[in-house]
Amino acid sequence: MNWISNYVRPKINSLFSRREVPENLWTKCPECGTMLFHRELSDNLNVCSSCDHHMPISPRARFQALFDGGTFVEVPVPAPIADPLQFRDQKKYPDRLKAAQRDTGEPEAMLVAEGEIGRTPIVAACQDARFMIGSMGMFVGNAFLAGCERAVEQKRPFVVFTAAGGARMQEGILSLMQMPRTTIGVQMLREAGLPYIVVMTDPTTGGVSASYAMLGDINMAEPNALICFAGPRVIEQTIREKLPEGFQRAEYLLDHGMLDRVTPRGRMREELITITRMLLGMPPAVVGDLPAPEGGGDLPQEAGPDTPASEPQG
Structure with missing residues (x-):
């Protein structure tokens, strides 16, 4: 046995070798x-x-924190034409989609789901800023309308978390047409008398801010989120003036009447529970583990003030 080769050298190498850290x-x-x-x-x-x-946070991670027990069911979204314009810049459009799908693990930039928050059934949609900056293409338009239709069908509030750099240029005019399409979806909710709540996250810009993002019954935002149509750098270059501090950030918009609330992400779930139940004319949620509401997809019938807690809810 060679003591130097078998013991001393490995010991020295272990002291000076660099440990790989993920x-x-x-x-x-x-x-x-x-x-x-x-x-x-x-x-x-x-x-x-x-x-x-x-x-940024992925839609699935957000939904796991939002819905009761982290449980939700995805709402199916009709798939649009993959590459309607045969668009190519530095890469082919299908190649960009495949790269975004590989990086995010999601098929597109919006996820739609249904579940309960505080035992209140809702439908929710969330854009993924990691997927081509959450840009609005035909799939996002289809997903938004699928969420609206599901909310009307089940008589549930619709909550949308926006995050987008605007319309998706690779789909040209077809992307811009999603602005009136999503506006029609919002009108469907209003005609059905259902709450439509928007939570704007960083960034919410372009065609998204010019359509469904600013049409909520309640417009909320996360702290310091950039919310605008044209970005501050573009505006500064156009008007050649220095913009106010915090211009187009959530707090600035709140101070100027464009938002109703700016709520940190950690308190968003409780805030949404309170607002949805208030808009539906329901009593405040009871803290603790409540039995699941009955009645299938319809909104649960709440007990009146004289109803004993042990009686089953209709």
Whole structure:
């Protein structure tokens, strides 16, 4: 046995060798630069614990935090034509879609689901800012309308989380046509007397902000979210003037009457429960584990003030 080769050399190599650490264990906050452990960041819903910066969060992660028990059912969305214009810039449009699908694990930029929040059935849709900046194409238009139709069919409120860089240029005029289509969907909800609540996240811009994002019965936003049609840099270059501090951010829009609430992500679920039940004329949600509401997809019938708690709800 060679003592130097079999013992000393491996010992020295272990002391000086560089241990490989997975790159996805830590995330650097883009706002303050703090290194955040991935589990702590995930538990905090992708909000920096140091500066409260709200980072992008996937629709599935958002829905798991939103719905009771993290349980929801996806609403099917009709698939549009894959590449209607045969568009190509530096890459073919189908190649860009495949790359975004590979990176996000989602088929497109919007996910629609139904479930309960605080035992209140709702339909919700969420855009994914990681999927081509959440841009609005034909699929997003189809998904939004599918959510509206499902909400009308089941008589449920419709809650939408927006995140988009605007219309998807690879689909040209077909993308722009989603603006009136989604507006028609909002009108369907109003005619049915159902609440339509919009939560704008960073960023909500372009054709999305010019259509369904600003048409909510209640318009909410996450802190410091960029909400605009044209970005501040474009406006500054056009008018050649310095814009006010925080211009087009959520707090600025709240101060100027464009928003009803700015709510941190950690309190969003409770806020939405309170608002939806208020708009539906229902009593406040009871804290604790309540029995599942009866009546299938219809809204649960709440007990009156004189109804004993032990009586079954109709």
